[in-house]
Amino acid sequence: xxxxxxxxxxxxxxxxxxxxxxxxxxxxxxxxxxxxxxxxxxxxxxxxxxxxxxxxxxxxxxxxxxxxxxxxxxxxxxxxxxxxxxxxxxxxxxxxxxxxxxxxxxxxxxxxxxxxxxxxxxxxxxxxxxxxxxxxxxxxxxxxxxxxxxxxxxxxxxxxxxxxxxxxxxxxxxxxxxxxxxxxxxxxxxxxxxxxxxxxxxxxxxxxxxxxxxxxxxxxxxxxxxxxxxxxxx
Numbered sequence: 001x002x003x004x005x006x007x008x009x010x011x012x013x014x015x016x017x018x019x020x021x022x023x024x025x026x027x028x029x030x031x032x033x034x035x036x037x038x039x040x041x042x043x044x045x046x047x048x049x050x051x052x053x054x055x056x057x058x059x060x061x062x063x064x065x066x067x068x069x070x071x072x073x074x075x076x077x078x079x080x081x082x083x084x085x086x087x088x089x090x091x092x093x094x095x096x097x098x099x100x101x102x103x104x105x106x107x108x109x110x111x112x113x114x115x116x117x118x119x120x121x122x123x124x125x126x127x128x129x130x131x132x133x134x135x136x137x138x139x140x141x142x143x144x145x146x147x148x149x150x151x152x153x154x155x156x157x158x159x160x161x162x163x164x165x166x167x168x169x170x171x172x173x174x175x176x177x178x179x180x181x182x183x184x185x186x187x188x189x190x191x192x193x194x195x196x197x198x199x200x201x202x203x204x205x206x207x208x209x210x211x212x213x214x215x216x217x218x219x220x221x222x223x224x225x226x227x228x229x230x231x232x233x234x
Contacts, residue, residue: 002082002102004112007068008057009104013084014050016094021046023089027055030221031063031080038086046090060104068104068112076227077103077115077203081220101223115203115225132217133159133182135208137224146194147228149206153183155217163213167193168205182214203227 001012011027024045026038036058047053060068064078071078084098092098103115134155141148147167164178174196183189198204208222216222 002100002114002116004068004104004114005057006112007059009060009114010057011055011082011084012052013047013055014052015047016050017092018049019093020048021090021092023091025085025090026087027058028083028086029058029063029080030083031060031065032078033061033063033065036062064104068106071104071106071112073106073108073110075106077105077225079103079225083220099220101220101225103225105227133157133185133214134217134221135163135182135214136221137206137208138188140204140206140224140226140228142198142200142228143192145197145199146192147196147198147204148190148192150188150190151180151183151208152188153185156185158182158184159214161214163209164211166207166210167196168207169198169202174204176210180208198228200228 003010003012009029013027024043026040026043028038029036042056044053044055064080068078080102082100082102085092088095100116104112105115106112132155133153136152136154137149138152139148139150149165159182161182162178163180163182164176165180166176167174177191177193180191181189204226206224206226208224209216210222212219
């Protein structure tokens with residue numbers, strides 16, 4: 001899990017396996033400001049099987065702009081990604097559950113919360129490559145009760161593969177939408193999902209390529225979370 005412990009973000013991690021490695025590791029955070037790959041002077045050690053540990057505090061200013069001090073109840077969530085052992089120093093029985101998509105926001109009561117969504121890497125892992133497509137959601141806007149989603153390919157290649165996208169509202173699935181095409185390298189495309197009954201203040205999660213039909217240069221940035229406030233209405 002990832003939690004807010006004013007004025008820091010903390011990561012809670014568990015060794016769900018039956019063994020323990022001697023290798024140490026860092027925790028990386030990727031946000032709107034850039035990447036923080038962890039403090040190598042404070043490396044973590046694998047806890048005993050079944051043990052849960054809470055990390056030290058991460059200062060949001062290292063990876064996020066604007067930060068929590070800039071949040072208000074009307075501002076959209078600020079997205080970031082947390083990865084355990086980004087260097088793959090620890091040999092694990094399951095390497096596909098080390099990444100979590102997160103968003104930090106302020107409630108109407110002025111309380112800062114962190115929403116989290118685990119990201120499972122595809123069978124081939126999350127090996128970053130500059131020679132493949134890289135799909136991301138760059139925008140989501142209300143259009144009546146429909147949702148207009150802008151998808152960008154920030155990779156250096158296109159792909160002829162089509163893919164499916166899942167949409168969630170408050171963790172409840174609104175459906176899986178298939179037949180989406182990969183934009184050309186460096187390009188974007190808009191797709192409208194009609195008849196969803198969405199309204200301002202809804203918090204939606206968009207999971208691009210949920211079945212991993214497209215082999216991408218980066219697989220851990222396919223989840224997008226947004227509160228559809230009035231600034232996101234067309």
